[in-house]
Amino acid sequence: MELSKNYIPAVTEDKWYTHWLAKNYFTSQPDSRPAYTIVIPPPNVTGVLHMGHTLNETVQDILIRKARMSGFNTCWVPGTDHASIATEAKVVSMLQERGIKKEDLSREEFLKYAFEWKEKYGNIIYNQIAKLGCSVDWNRTTFTMDDHYYKAVIKVFVDLYNKGLIYRGARMINWDPAAKTALSDEEVEHRDVVGKLYYIKYKVVNENDNRQQTTDKFNYIVIATQRPETIMGDTAVCANPGDERYGNLKGRSVLVPLIDKAVPVIFDNYVDKEFGTGILKITPAHDINDYNIGLKHNLPVVDTLNEDGTMSEAAQIYVGEDRFVVRKKIVAQLREKGLLVKEEEYSTRIGYSQRTNAVVEPKISTQWFLKMKELAQPALDAVTSGKVSIHPGEKFNATYKYWLENVKDWCISRQLWWGQQIPAWYDEKGRFTVAETEEEARKGMSDQQSPLIKTGSILTRDEDVLDTWFSSWLWPIEVFNGITSPGNNEIKYYYPASVLVTGQDIIFFWVSRMIMAGMEYMHEKPFSDVYFTGMVRDKQGRKMSKSLGNSPDLLHLIREYGADAVRFGIMISAPAGNDLLFDEGSLEQGKHFNNKLWNALKLIKMWSARHEQDETQKSQDTNGELGKDNEAINGNLEKSSNDFAIIWFQNRLNEARIEVDKLMKEFRLSEALKTIYSLIWDDYCSWFLEWIKPKYGQNIDQNAYNDAVIFFEGILQLIHPYMPFITEEIYHLLKEREDDLVVKQFGNTIFPDEEILQLGNKLKDVISSIRDVRNKNNIKPKESIRLYIETQESSSYNTLQQILKRQVNAEFVKFNTSPGNAAIPIVVGKEKISIETNIEIDFEGQKEKLLKDLDYLKGFLNTVDRKLSNDKFVRNAKPEVIELERKKKSDAEEKITMIEQSLQQ
């Protein structure tokens, strides 16, 4: 069979993915094996996957595939998140483009559009996941608004309500005027901005005091504010009780500018005398601090804003105009009236809605809240006790702990349609009951002996839906129906999941809350390990975003480089826990790596083709004597030189396996990949295959060929979790077989023989050093050389000689004899090697190199000597350390002697 020049991913990828699915390799049923479970962080159905997802999914697939090949019953559950506010915002703007207003639609009509949207983007996402090669169990696909999932969320809401953890009440919340909904604290992003601080005059009212104020000073006070448009909501001004400047204002009132509303002057320790003018306006409806002060001093609340951020009737002026427009107008008006004393630049932090990017307004509103303190404690313990371990822990343990220790109640209601509707029913008088269904609610109402219910009056369901995270926090449980059907076989088998792989940005939104839900509903952690990936940035370190145009399209990349190369490229540059600088160059590197594997396959296929051809010829040859003789001679010679290559690579492979296992257990996936990369490129291709490569026109020794194939299978298996497609393809091209690499089990760990590895390193060193000399002296590859090695261990060369000769094109190697002619001396380790050649050589250059080495070694010896002659060192250091230093000393001395000898020649 003819192999293409280079590896072509497109055909291969679809072929194997289809095959794996047909064989049901990714589907999981509980059985006697240990389970290895991962629940995918369900991507939002707001759009397509970006590079951050790509990184996350790749990491999960690597872990799952490794586990699948290591005896586990692996289950990777795919799914998507309805992403309440984010998706609703997208659907609303999509409708807007089509000229449809949300206000003109009924809830049902709107939901129909939303589900269409979900269907479209959900499928794109699933397609992307499949193209990337993710081995998810497609039978388990879950959406956070599936029927059972919806029920689970409702059930949990009712349960928490009955436990007294959910309550309804008017509180100061974060209001998103664009989406017209409440937000949780976590959904507000604070950004530094330079704003303005306006100093505004408030006139002092004199009605209770007949004395005429003589100085202008007491006719008005000056108050600083960043938000002059809120003055109409002022219901007091406040100073520190110890502030003498304002002592005489006790019991007096001031007039709110523009609307001339009289509000009292009050006193509270909250006010900092040093800051601003030392007196502050109190606007209870639009600032959390003011609200608290208002409560304390019994102030009325005047809400001057409508839901959409325009001024309300209560504002009296500029009604219906947007707050930021009004700000400008009010400033202008104040200035005109001489009430604006000054403006100064002021840097502050402003809260923006994470989803709509609108400036969030603090607002008093009746919402549903979840008490967090009780839920937080077990979640905190789970991490501090080490039941759940976070990677990288040093970075996130403290953050996690801090948040849970200071957690506030969670506002869980949203004024949206896309989501689980809150299961609370109200009667005409506004009395409500919480229940899973209307029937239950009716029953609940009658239990409360409401006369209205008994007569069968109409109940209205709460219009609001739940925060999207109030559904996602059940994800690891309800994907196995653990809430709706507690104690079922699957939840018992798969829960808790092994590892959660997600972005560090949702540690509070999701990770901590899943742990809470897990502890509350399963009395068990939801996962053992949390692996946080960093953020994907572009080459220049900028965040990837649509507006910058630096966020590449995943399917595009797969088409261009192949899925394996994309996976390789992203993993090779993803240091554990750090941000990843995405550079297409690394995908290019992945493509090259694919090609390297492909070419190794071509080489081996070539060997086998020649071998088969030969076999056929031999069987056709009735005499066969000649062929037999030739094989005997060549075979023996090749064989002895191949022996070492084989035993060396066997050990090198074992060594790499152990290292990779260790690294992967520590989630150091990038380093594990580097280890495998180097094993394949350097050790297998550059060294091993070259060592066993037969001379031109000759056949490979059968043993060497067989082992080369076995080793190839071994390295394919190691790299498979990272690059599933090409490895499966090569595995099958290597020889005909029934089994598939994707489920090939790793055998037991075999520890490598250190001595053989050392010997291999020595051989590589010697070869490289001699090649260096050849390079520097322009000795052409065809030009042969002769080697004279001075060594105490000439016997160690018994097995290395043949390889050495072949790799440096030496006619012969002689031990402990001097060359007849001038030769280039080099020192490798403790051995002196003289290279004799027929061509002109640059002795001066070589001498320089030796002198440089000598310099280094002398300096090195010096530091060792200093240590050994230091009394305190000899007394304090551990014996093995001293022994080591002595060895360093003697080694260095031997090397120096060798070099000095060489220089004398």
Added chain:
RNA sequence: GGGAGCAUAGCUCAGUUGGUUUAGAGCAUCUGCCUUACAAGCAGAGGGUCCGCGGUUCGAACCCGUGUGCUCCCACCA
């Protein structure tokens, strides 16, 4: 304002309880090769005041202190 993390080659990073470390890898760079698997390749090479300063120690890239510079998280001072 509070907290966390980081600083090692041009770039991205290793360096696992302080001792074969006068420091490694990949990429990039340079030199020589179209050598019969692979020029998407082969064989080599060069490149570092381990952020500055001080300390602990027989010994510091590693531990402590301090300064500087980045990054991130949290927070209701008008």
